[in-house]
Amino acid sequence: MSRTNIMSRTPLRLSMGGGGTDVESYYAARGSGAWLSGTINKFVQVTVLVNNLGGYIVKHGKKVEIVGRSGEIVHPLYREALGFMRMDEWTHRVYSSPGLEINAFSDAPTHSGLGVSGAITVGLLQILHWLRDSSIPPPQKIAEEAYHVEHDLAKSLNTGWQDQMIAAHGGIVSFEVKKGEKPTYQRLELDRHTLAELESNLILFGTKLEREQTANEALGEVHKKVKSASGKSNLDYLDEILEIGKRQKLALLNGEVREFGRLLHKHWEVKTRYAGPPDPIIAQAYEEAIDIGALGGKVIGASSKGAFMVFYCPYTEKGNLRRTMSKLGMVEIPWAFEFYGSQIVYND
Known part of the structure; x- marks a missing residue:
């Protein structure tokens, strides 16, 4: 055979x-x-x-x-x-x-x-x-x-x-x-200028953290939190995520890449309210990134605890972001679409 x-x-x-x-x-x-x-x-x-x-x-x-x-x-x-x-x-x-x-x-x-x-x-x-x-x-x-x-x-x-x-x-x-x-x-x-700006200013980092759960397990935990302290359900929060996502799509189609970055921050605020507080290292990294000048960012994956983070950071502040993340033990991951x-x- x-x-x-x-x-x-x-x-x-x-x-x-x-x-x-x-x-x-x-x-x-x-x-x-x-x-x-x-x-x-x-x-x-x-x-x-x-x-x-x-x-x-x-x-x-x-x-x-x-x-x-x-x-x-x-x-x-x-x-x-x-x-x-x-x-x-x-x-x-x-x-x-x-x-x-x-x-x-x-x-x-x-x-x-x-x-x-x-x-x-x-x-x-x-x-x-x-x-x-x-x-x-x-x-x-x-x-x-x-x-x-x-x-x-x-x-x-x-x-x-x-x-x-x-x-x-x-x-x-x-x-x-x-x-x-x-x-x-x-x-x-997307036109080539929009694509180039998006790809250049989205910076991916490995957090060196390991999410031990599968996506199914992580999402299952989130779904168990039926109501938040404010009385909002996860469905209500996901309604906000849906609208933010639609605005992100329109921003890219209109060539408004910085607006896409700002909407990442809106997404971060909503997700951390319904998925729970992020790992302290991730929370510190995000806070310092925003202080430096990043417009927004997110943990990649099903929870607020993950192996990768991505930030939208204007060109002028990328060097500061890289140095800060390096001090926190994170590693930049080169990538392209x-x-x-x-x-x-x-x-x-």
Whole structure:
């Protein structure tokens, strides 16, 4: 039997506005949700090797699982993706001694807030479609399947559509989802000056903190806080997040990049009220960044405690921001927008 080795490359993302309104508990209650995301040049690479060893070898993080059938895999994303694609049936039908070895490599930690799990699922489904069908569905279809695998089959019920949709489509994209429907999308065709200013003045830092929870667990904790001290529910706060996200989209389309930065600060104020106080190091970093001249910023991910922070900082103050964050132990992460979604990059 010939060995087949296939690799997909899927971009990670920055959540740019409206995050949290992509979750079913919000848009089912309010009728719709909308958010803005952008993919960056940090990636997840998934490889699948067809061999003659039989069964499955699944490597994720520092763990290796060796099992006979897909249903025996412990990791829910791999187990449910393989089951959804009926790979047990396919390997036995096509090969006499079937076996699949699956590896995933990421430029960021699993719980980084950059959409790693969604990127893995999208990239894996692309490969499995190519193996089984010799073709790949359109990005929207892949994203819908990945959401079904994670949300419905793997029971990641507190998470939303954002990660799978942006990983499949790539670029800077605005999404909307209505109750009982699938999301729709609009690519933001920004002029080159707006894009250059946005990319130059958004500065990404690694906090060296680790969010031990999955996104599903982090969002679950937030959802338990039904009422705040002021009597407002999380839905009320997410209404504000939704409106801020819509204003951020308009700001970018109108070339008002500094306004986008100021709206990041509005987002920070609302999110810290409903998601809880940030880690003291993150709170200090944000306060000092604003004092220096940053217009706004956010923790990337599902909570106010995360591995990455991004600030919008005008060019004249970027040096001061870098020095201050370095003193706090944070590391700047070079990045750029990536305008292609998940792709097969190797097939031998």
